[in-house]
Amino acid sequence: MASFMGDSGLPRLELAGLDDLPAILDLQKLAFWGEAQALGDFSITPLSQTLSSLRSEFEQGPVLVAREEGGLGLVGSVRAREEADSVYVAKLFVHPERQNRGLGRALLAAVEKLFGPKTYALFTTEKSHKNLRLYRLMGYREFKREKWTDEEDFVFLKKEVV
Numbered sequence: 082m083a084s085f086m087g088d089s090g091l092p093r094l095e096l097a098g099l100d101d102l103p104a105i106l107d108l109q110k111l112a113f114w115g116e117a118q119a120l121g122d123f124s125i126t127p128l129s130q131t132l133s134s135l136r137s138e139f140e141q142g143p144v145l146v147a148r149e150e151g152g153l154g155l156v157g158s159v160r161a162r163e164e165a166d167s168v169y170v171a172k173l174f175v176h177p178e179r180q181n182r183g184l185g186r187a188l189l190a191a192v193e194k195l196f197g198p199k200t201y202a203l204f205t206t207e208k209s210h211k212n213l214r215l216y217r218l219m220g221y222r223e224f225k226r227e228k229w230t231d232e233e234d235f236v237f238l239k240k241e242v243v
Contacts, residue, residue: 091184092156094191097144102135104155105146112174119208120233127172138162138171145191147175147184159188161196168196170203173212185215193242202239213238 097105113127138144142162149156157175161168170192175184193201203221205212206229213236221238229235 091182091187092147092149092179094145094147094187097139097146097158099136099139101144101146101155102132102139105144105158106130106132106135108155108158108176109172109174112176115177116206116209120206122230127174143192143195145188145195147179147188149179153178157184157188159192161192163196163199167200167202168192170201173203180211186219189215189219193240196242198243200239200241202237204235204237207234207236209236 109127109130113125117123117125117128138160142160144158144160146155147157148154153176155176156179159173160171162171163169170189173185173188175188201221203216205216207213207226216238219240221240223236223238225237226234227237
């Protein structure tokens with residue numbers, strides 16, 4: 082497995098392999114549980130996703146993971162896929178016990194480093210205040226909103242990396 086970031090005091094970031102997919106899915110469900118609670122919706126895609134669906138996403142573009150030596154093992158992940166000159170970032174998550182330590186920022190920066198100069202796009206819900214703060218700190222700017230429910234919008238953000 083290719084590691085592409087040096088030691089910065091954070092877990093090792095690397096490209097995931099097929100063997101990692103069950104652990105990624107388990108961690109994803111753990112990490113998104115709090116989001117589902119905040120939204121009052123436990124049918125969100127990150128919680129209902131199947132291993133088969135995750136395999137399909139794996140085939141569309143790289144999946145990065147953050148791996149601790151000892152400790153919890155797999156502690157974060159993010160997916161990305163490239164279309165033309167744009168990279169679509171999806172399902173960035175960190176183990177609840179490792180949040181707010183710079184790992185989400187490192188995973189997002191690793192995606193940008195992996196793909197280089199492009200337009201990066203992602204989305205979250207308007208109630209995902211921590212996610213929105215992270216994305217804005219990383220230079221992402223809102224470019225549209227779409228109605229998700231009567232009470233909630235999706236917020237779409239993008240960033241130009243030159």
